[in-house]
Amino acid sequence: MALIVHKYGGTSVGSAERIKKVAQRVKSARDKGNRVVVVVSAMGHTTDELIALAKQVTDNPSDRELDMLLSTGEVVSITLLAMALRSLGAEAISLTGGQAGIMTDTAHRRASIIAFEPARIHRELECGKIVIVAGFQGITEDLDITTLGRGGSDTTAVALAAGLKADLCEIYTDVDGVLTADPRLVPGARQLRDISFEEMLELAQQGARVMHPRAVELGAVYNMPIMVRCSFNGRPGTLIHGGELVERKNKVRGIAHDLDVAKITVQGVPDRPGVASRLFTPLAEAGVNVSTIVQNAGVEGLADVSFTVSRQDLSKALGITGPVAHDLGARKVVSGDNVGKVSIVGSGIENVPGHAATMFRALAEHGINIEMITTSQIRITCVVEREQVARAVAALHSTFELDKLD
């Protein structure tokens, strides 16, 4: 008898009607003889509404109180789903993060799971019940309620699946699975049957919204296969896994893009040890997430250091970088927020030097100038002008023949 974890996002449980549909899907998984654990997000826009309610009371709510307030959103949806399942004749029980044994650190709003105590879930499963767990939340040693921050419900699902040694973790969402590119930019984007953890992680980090990198990473660490599929139809979805993908090795699997990018370049930095540390430590301390760093070879002992941040962090980042650059003796700091990133991702593409050349040529042929380049073992990312991102994605999708079946 297989143990399966399902996860449903806020859109999938956005109304009483949708919750009843989810209940039917969960029940049919149960009726096939599986033991089923379900992780649920808050209904629709509940979280935003609760934040708006808090803002009516104070401009600056404490993180601890906000976590406790937000945690009610998932409690509402798990109890409704449990009720819907019972009305279909299926035994079901809802559990808060705390009741489900999800222990976290005390970092409110962005807690990390530090332990999982599965005793209660096992006990309920042994009674034949479907167990419904509130996503996005956990409990500290002191019984304080925490939330996991971005990607929280996906992370809950993968953590439970790993901790329960489930056979499969199914993430139900409002898209059919992982696509070769954003279908709004590339109408011919095709759904992938499967993808490796590493590839998915790169796609997610480079802007693909289908799953949060944090949950993918957890899946990779525990080698827990994750199926991403649509909650509104019965289609098979995309399997993210750690197995061999021999026949598709060394191929480009997907194009990711990210429009939430701003670029800062510190020009003419003296090329000596400690410069990077002096530049980036204060940014990290201020909570600015630096996502791409490029340093060119120094000319006459001077280097240019470029990095990207999210657009909303740009002015904060400039305020920090300016004085530091001055102290370092840099020539000047320039910035721009009219940029975006486009990436090709595929396991082992570093082994095929032709991929990089093909990418750069395709962009050049479409008149797209490359402002920065970074690579990993399985990814090549170019920073280009924002208004050229869509054209770049479409060009690369076609050049690497991603519209054809693999």
Add this chain to the structure above:
Amino acid sequence: MALIVHKYGGTSVGSAERIKKVAQRVKSARDKGNRVVVVVSAMGHTTDELIALAKQVTDNPSDRELDMLLSTGEVVSITLLAMALRSLGAEAISLTGGQAGIMTDTAHRRASIIAFEPARIHRELECGKIVIVAGFQGITEDLDITTLGRGGSDTTAVALAAGLKADLCEIYTDVDGVLTADPRLVPGARQLRDISFEEMLELAQQGARVMHPRAVELGAVYNMPIMVRCSFNGRPGTLIHGGELVERKNKVRGIAHDLDVAKITVQGVPDRPGVASRLFTPLAEAGVNVSTIVQNAGVEGLADVSFTVSRQDLSKALGITGPVAHDLGARKVVSGDNVGKVSIVGSGIENVPGHAATMFRALAEHGINIEMITTSQIRITCVVEREQVARAVAALHSTFELDKLD
């Protein structure tokens, strides 16, 4: 430094604006040098809205799931109040029933508090924090969330006050305190400065809505003085306590009435042992709450047994009583739901036989027929026609001079 428990009902915390007002009141109690614990109900109609949401999913929600769903209402209000207090510069922390150490049995929807573990509250108080606790809810040994049923938040407040050995428990509500009668029936109804637990218990059981009998009873058991006062003004309220009321002893203190009454009479029951048990055991087993029982002296070995139930329970009660009465050989069962109760309440009024005579004479002078009479040590209740209840209350209020200062 005194320890005070405040309790605010749903109306008092019905909006963000009202929550801010409550925060100011709580803070001013704190600023006077008190340690303060606050118990809060769910905002306004939240509980009804959550029940309506559940009904969209199923006609028959499980009690366990409904408890967990309903518990979110109080979590929202405690976190908002904590935020409002912090924005006023007061250190505050919100605690769910479970976090506050309120342990209950597993009777969902109507749980009883079986233990209170005050360690967390004491710890937070010692840090100088105002502690805000979710009313109406607790937690079982298994960490399941329960609700306490009717009068739950008042009960939470009194239980916390008793368990923490507080100096005073203040129940903030939308009326000024305990009145001598319902002011909608008696415009001259006067607020009482104080009242004994026993008197308040009788008033509450006989229809006064200001506090639930369950919370009053708990106050009596632990001798915890309770101040009932209005959250919208600074007036002093009514103190419910167990001290001496010497100068007011043996006086009628208040008139209670109850319109939610139906009457059943089983006529011509053979007057032998076991009859009452045979009649009332099946009603109790069916969850029908029988509130007044009168059996007259038997004539020719036959007695009439009358009792009252709430109007909504009448048909259920008749369905149970009919066959039992038949088996007992009773002559017939008659019923009516056009009745109400009016009661005079005052400590030691049984010591003043004149009170009963005065009551009966006053009703007679106003043409009001008495259908049933019951008495306790501190109460005399008459069942009369429903449309005469208002007149009866006014007549008794005037006869016993309750409009005059005591």
